[in-house]
Amino acid sequence: MGIGSGIALFVIGAILAFAVNLDLGGVADLTLIGYILMVAGAVVFVLSLVFLLRRRSVESTTRTAVDPANGAQVTTRRTRDNGDTVV
Numbered sequence: 518m519g520i521g522s523g524i525a526l527f528v529i530g531a532i533l534a535f536a537v538n539l540d541l542g543g544v545a546d547l548t549l550i551g552y553i554l555m556v557a558g559a560v561v562f563v564l565s566l567v568f569l570l571r572r573r574s575v576e577s578t579t580r581t582a583v584d585p586a587n588g589a590q591v592t593t594r595r596t597r598d599n600g601d602t603v604v
Contacts, residue, residue, distance in 0.1 A: 519561055519564065519565030519568070519569075520562060520565045520566065522561055522565075523558045523559065523560075523561035523563075523564075523565055524558065524562060525558070526554050526557050526558030526561060527555050527558030527559060528558075529551075529558075530550075530551045530552065530553065530556075530557070530558055531551065531555055532551070533548070533551030534547075534548050534552050534555065537551075575597070575598050576597040577594070577595070577596045577597075578594070578595045578596075578597075579593070579594050580592070
């Protein structure tokens with residue numbers, strides 16, 4: 518959703534900056550608003566890509582021990598994804 522929002526902001530800003538020729542009597546400068554929206558769209562797009570392409574780390578740990586009470590072998594498996602225990 519972030520990538521689409523960034524593209525939408527950029528396109529709306531480009532339309533306001535380059536295609537709309539409307540004088541509002543000094544109330545608002547649509548060209549400046551368009552440039553601001555284009556910058557905001559580019560920032561949202563880049564941040565979305567950074568979070569999307571961020572490397573994920575997965576750590577798997579397997580431990581085997583012998584239960585002293587009955588001599589049975591006990592295996593414990595634990596998987597972590599970015600520091601959070603999954604299994």
